Amino acid sequence: NAGVIQTPRHKVTGKGQEATLWCEPISGHSAVFWYRQTIVQGLEFLTYFRNQAPIDDSGMPKERFSAQMPNQSHSTLKIQSTQPQDSAVYLCASRDWGSQNTLYFGAGTRLSVL
């Protein structure tokens, strides 16, 4: 079991560019979550998929952030027109629905917007 895999580990973009972050959940896990981690805000929930369907995107900034899960083996988080305040570590987590909410996190993607 390779765990949750996130790529790339580091991404540097210029202001106004697009960034796409990838997540491969643990095989067999039916739920995928995205969190954003910053020193100031800590771990913030962004969005959640269950069986590939979007369930809750209440944490997503509305205008430039979007997430998809086209198949059970990967999810993407896309940020359009990146801004310096988007700089953060973006964490993906997956869980087995019977695991009492236990999340398994990837190592994260550190996004730096210059």
Place this chain on the structure above:
Amino acid sequence: GDSVTQTEGQVALSEEDFLTIHCNYSASGYPALFWYVQYPGEGPQFLFRASRDKEKGSSRGFEATYDKGTTSFHLRKASVQESDSAVYYCALGGTGGYKVVFGSGTRLLVSP
């Protein structure tokens, strides 16, 4: 909404000291309570959980007891090691069923 409060932002100890990190929560019903640990360059790792009043969770010498009366889930370890240096997060599994809410984290620094 549901929330978790960790009062210590940073704790500095020496090896073999006793550790307590305080965690209090606000939620209705019986949320699951968790401790996660995060090492530099890694995502948070599940440490242990408890799901009902008076249940004790434990792993790697760390333990915490679910206390619904005081809405607390304090992390304790009798004798810390330098390798325990990390950030510790208390979290609750929302009573709505799926969302996990994290506290602000406590950085533990253990010196030899």
